[in-house]
Amino acid sequence: MNRPRVVITGVSGITPLANDINTTWKRLLAGESGIGPITLFDASDYTSRIAGEVKDFAPETWIPAKQARRMDRFTQFAVAAARMLLEDAGLEITPANAEDVAVILGIGLGGLHTLETWHTKLLESGPNKISPFMIPMLISNMGPGQISIFTGAKGPNIVTTTACASGIHAVGTAYSEIVLGRATSVITGGVEATVTPLGVAGFTALKALSTHFNDDPARASRPFDAGRDGFVIGEGAGLLLLEELESARRRGAKIYAEVAGYGASGDAHHMTAPHETGEGMAAAMRRALRDAGLQPGAVDYINAHGTSTQLNDSTETRAMKLAFGDHAKKLKISATKSMTGHLLGAAGGIESVFTALALHEEALPGTINQETPDPACDLDYLAGGTEHVACEYGMCNSFGFGGTNASVIFKKWVG
Structure with a gap:
């Protein structure tokens, strides 16, 4: 069924x-x-x-x-x-x-x-x-x-x-x-x-x-x-x-996007720090892909957790490479916390909204304050600002203290 x-x-x-x-x-x-x-x-x-x-x-x-x-x-x-x-x-x-x-x-x-x-x-x-x-x-x-x-x-x-x-x-x-x-x-x-x-x-x-x-x-x-x-x-x-x-x-509702898949995992590692391998974060992303029935190459865009802390950002970069393999280099990645700050429990809510709107409006928000490249963070974080491009699938990531990880995938609605 x-x-x-x-x-x-x-x-x-x-x-x-x-x-x-x-x-x-x-x-x-x-x-x-x-x-x-x-x-x-x-x-x-x-x-x-x-x-x-x-x-x-x-x-x-x-x-x-x-x-x-x-x-x-x-x-x-x-x-x-x-x-x-x-x-x-x-x-x-x-x-x-x-x-x-x-x-x-x-x-x-x-x-x-x-x-x-x-x-x-x-x-x-x-x-x-x-x-x-x-x-x-x-x-x-x-x-x-x-x-x-x-x-x-x-x-x-x-x-x-x-x-x-x-x-x-x-x-x-x-x-x-x-x-x-x-x-x-x-x-x-x-x-x-x-x-x-x-x-x-x-x-x-x-x-x-x-x-x-x-x-x-x-x-x-x-x-x-x-x-x-x-x-x-x-x-x-x-x-x-x-x-x-x-x-x-x-009821004739307008539709912004479709929810395609969801994944969650735990690090079993530390009260506040993510596991440095990124494997726990990657597991949530893989589970979301599996739930959506997608191969990694289907995802075009990620609204990253991207908190602006040393450990989180390097670990999330490593996790995206683990989950997406060679395709990670092709991903368009926004860190919208660069403009809103970190809304803690509300972060995944507003960033899900941003991800759905990015697909709906065909506009991927940039990441501001990208001034000095970090060799440990070497993916495409849209440092040049908003890109107007159509994407079929977008992922939103959130990770929390206690090693709790969550990812959700949205699909562009084409009616």
């Missing part, structure tokens, strides 16, 4: 580049950076003082003010992005279809804003001053939970929390739910809002963040460049509406 086909019928984004996907995409193709000085808190004592912040976000545009106050920032992003998504997809959730619409989001850390605010209140005023909304505000599954409440979606309601691979694991799980017949449509992708004092301090303690470009933030995120010195923390949301093909056709 042929399995159901899964297509993308809606996209949305809230990013450091813009509070909507259309402006984000235009700025991305123009090679603009959304990275700047941290303004959400006083970072003057931090060694890394830059971030990809979402700017001028007004939650009350999408959420009644009273309800918005009872949500952490990541949940506000989730609900706003979901409402934009359904508008883009033209999908109305009704009592007749509500149980067939699932919500599956990737969220890495959840409500750090809430946790830090109320921990301070506890220390200052004691336990009797803690809000009854604290726990519901900070838990990660409140992202998909509040989307369900606001939209009426009554299908499976799930959060995947796998560090920086959370978004791709969510997309892959959503795809699997439709293939298995457990849902007809899924609101999926990733959301994160961890540009907070504790979040930045924690990643700084790991020596994971860029510290050499505080006075020149736009040059700080430089994936695959020899001068990279760490990632730039970011925040935001990237959502897709996945839909079973025949359902999409019946």
